[in-house]
Amino acid sequence: MELHFKYLDATQVADKKMEGAKHDRVLRGEIPDSDSEEEFYLRRLDAGLFVLQHICYILAEICNAKVPQIRQRVHQILNMRGSSIDMVRHIIKEYAESLGDGRSPEFRESEQRRILGLLVNL
Numbered sequence: 001m002e003l004h005f006k007y008l009d010a011t012q013v014a015d016k017k018m019e020g021a022k023h024d025r026v027l028r029g030e031i032p033d034s035d036s037e038e039e040f041y042l043r044r045l046d047a048g049l050f051v052l053q054h055i056c057y058i059l060a061e062i063c064n065a066k067v068p069q070i071r072q073r074v075h076q077i078l079n080m081r082g083s084s085i086d087m088v089r090h091i092i093k094e095y096a097e098s099l100g101d102g103r104s105p106e107f108r109e110s111e112q113r114r115i116l117g118l119l120v121n122l
Contacts, residue, residue: 001078003051011047057095
């Protein structure tokens with residue numbers, strides 16, 4: 001859980017910097033395109049989003065392990081630190097949407113469904 005909060009903070013700091021950079025580009029008259037959006041996403045991944053997504057995925061797997069005490073403890077720690085399970089859900093959804101195309105499209109879709117299915121019991 002400590003790693004979750006560490007990488008969440010790092011990602012939020014990077015997001016703020018990138019929002020400022022996006023704003024500066026707009027002020028200079030540049031039109032955002034898909035290449036610049038991909039560049040910002042890659043920067044977010046480098047800033048800690050990659051690790052954060054995997055931590056949230058692991059949390060989701062653990063919470064789906066049919067041990068209610070684990071799920072309760074995860075929720076309790078998130079609430080104690082002023083966060084919520086909704087943030088974890090959002091990060092997992094973003095992760096599922098960004099799954100690469102290393103294999104067939106059918107595999108990608110089935111993996112997305114499996115990952116999003118973890119959110120039901122989260």
